Amino acid sequence: MTFDEYAAHAARTSNAESDIVNGALGLAGEAGEVVELIKKHRYHGRDLDLDALKKEIGDVLWYLAEIATQAGLSLDDCAAHNLAKLRERHPVRFDPSYHDARGVLAGYEWDAFGSLWAPGMDRDDGEHIACASVHSGQWWVYSAPSSGTVIANGISDDPKRAAESALRAYLEAPQ
Numbered sequence: 447m448t449f450d451e452y453a454a455h456a457a458r459t460s461n462a463e464s465d466i467v468n469g470a471l472g473l474a475g476e477a478g479e480v481v482e483l484i485k486k487h488r489y490h491g492r493d494l495d496l497d498a499l500k501k502e503i504g505d506v507l508w509y510l511a512e513i514a515t516q517a518g519l520s521l522d523d524c525a526a527h528n529l530a531k532l533r534e535r536h537p538v539r540f541d542p543s544y545h546d547a548r549g550v551l552a553g554y555e556w557d558a559f560g561s562l563w564a565p566g567m568d569r570d571d572g573e574h575i576a577c578a579s580v581h582s583g584q585w586w587v588y589s590a591p592s593s594g595t596v597i598a599n600g601i602s603d604d605p606k607r608a609a610e611s612a613l614r615a616y617l618e619a620p621q
């Protein structure tokens with residue numbers, strides 16, 4: 447089932463007099479019910495009631511669908527937009543360094559492994575590979591000669607400098 451298919455089913459049980467404000471108020475109420483379950487688990491010594499949590503998460507989803515429908519938005523589009531936004535901020539996993547690097551890396555490109563490639567950098571010419579990647583907030587610059595041994599050329603807390611260093615290492619590596 448897609449989100450839009452869910453929203454279409456949910457809309458069948460919407461009150462004919464409902465509007466976006468009703469959706470917003472309902473969302474706040476149901477979100478509070480989710481919070482209450484977790485509060486009781488965390489502070490009142492109760493087991494986390496997964497059946498109840500499932501129902502309340504469903505109620506939250508229902509009101510999100512109601513708001514999207516009332517606004518004329520596709521819930522599929524909302525979900526896809528959210529994933530795209532998160533992928534831009536954190537290409538592989540959550541790491542504040544990715545977010546901090548936004549805006550200074552125009553023209554640079556991330557790969558699926560979280561490495562940053564400078565413009566014009568040939569990722570694999572068959573002999574050398576160079577890239578900069580982030581680990582625990584530090585940017586490591588690598589080049590890999592044809593032997594396959596990865597060499598850390600330097601560490602920097604500046605992602606752009608790390609990427610430029612990687613490019614330099616790549617260009618200056620013996621061919």
Ligand SMILES: [Mg+2]
Nearest residue numbers: 476479502505
């Ligand atoms: Mg509820």
